[in-house]
Amino acid sequence: MQQSTPAPVEIEPTEAYELLGNDRRRRTLVQLRAAGRCSLAELTDAVVRRETSERPPPERLRQSVYNSLRQTHLPRLAAADVVAYDRDHQVVRLRRRARALDRYRHAAPGGMTWAEWYRNVAVAGLWGLLLIHLDVPPLAELDGLVVTVVSLAALAGVGIARVWHRRWLYRRLLFDR
Structure with missing residues (x-):
């Protein structure tokens, strides 16, 4: 029995640029590409580290990043089938379709x-x-x-x-x- 390889997942340029048009979404994808899978808290910390050089980062920034990821960016990326976002366990991982964005990144x-x-x-x-x-x-x-x-x-x-x-x-x- 011959095993077939899955067809490449395409993404329209307008959708790709819309998804990549936000710094936090790009930072999220970079972090997930490096980690593969991480909790929302780990993802928040990674994005905050990329946004500021202050150590420790301001709590207001951390809260802002957390809320924007949870309420806006992760649901948008999940709707585009680029990430899998488990709201109950607050875990995020890349899906296969995320590779199609590399061409535009x-x-x-x-x-x-x-x-x-x-x-x-x-x-x-x-x-x-x-x-x-x-x-x-x-x-x-x-x-x-x-x-x-x-x-x-x-x-x-x-x-x-x-x-x-x-x-x-x-x-x-x-x-x-």
């Missing part, structure tokens, strides 16, 4: 993820080297070293573009303490 310019940019540039470089090795005109006239250097420069360019694209996040992480 890690989006890069051009509608591709950064991983797709890196992969496409690397594959193009490998194809160039293969075609040179097989003496396919007009690439047969090129030196393999030139194609290698250009490919590595293109990969570096994608890396620089990624850092530039996320520069405000890095600035905030480094300097807003």
Whole structure:
């Protein structure tokens, strides 16, 4: 008997951007991705730690995060079938559909993820080297070293573009303490 793999769960871009459009929902998904499953209290603490550098965090902020997660964000994520939220036991875990949001969380310019940019540039470089090795005109006239250097420069360019694209996040992480 052949076991079938479940079909990938798709999510519409408008729904994905609406779900990811709130900082607390994004922080919730990041925490659940790391922990897998956690209590509402643990989730609240993790989100609060990401929102403030004050130690201990203000009780008003903790209460605000707890209430917004319990009343707004977790029910919204559960309605979208992204998390499973057990209100009785106050436990939250990711569902399979949450993976479909990764494409939008890690989006890069051009509608591709950064991983797709890196992969496409690397594959193009490998194809160039293969075609040179097989003496396919007009690439047969090129030196393999030139194609290698250009490919590595293109990969570096994608890396620089990624850092530039996320520069405000890095600035905030480094300097807003």
